[in-house]
Amino acid sequence: MAGLGYIIFFLPMIVMNESKFARFHANxxxxxLIPEVAITFVGTILSTMLMASFSFGLAGIISFIMVAISIAIGVVAIMNMIAAFRGEAKRxxxxxxxxxxxxxNDMF
Structure with a gap:
């Protein structure tokens, strides 16, 4: 369940609320998830404002940085999902x- 939580984030808390392992991975x-949502929100607003002011080059740079950070977060999520399926608690x-x-964080 902890591994599947990286796809459906609330799943470990609903199914295995008492499990320390599930709570660790839910955390x-x-x-x-929080930085991903914040980066998407702020990046979209900044890009839209820059495109509205005809600063297409700067909007493109902001969009590129936003996508690069999102990919990095996705890679970390996949690594942690694999660790969860293996029964490991990786931060x-x-x-x-x-x-x-x-x-x-009682596991450590």
Whole structure:
């Protein structure tokens, strides 16, 4: 269930709420989902504003950076999904220590 949570993020919390392993991965999933949503939201607004002001080159650069960051987040999500299917508890690089879901980092 923890591995499938990287596809449907709330699945581990609904199906296996008492599992420390599922809670850990649900927390890691949220740590990936929140920046992805924020980057998409801010990047889209910035690109739209720049295109409206006819700064197509700068809008293209912003869009490229947004896509590159999204791909990096996707790669980390896939790596963590594979680790979850193997039964490993891997933290997301740089931000994996942050706790959003209560008692989710009790594994370490």
């Amino acid at each position: 890691q999933i949220l740590l990936l 997301v690089p740089f931000i994996g220590h942050i706790t959003i879901i209560k008692n989710s």
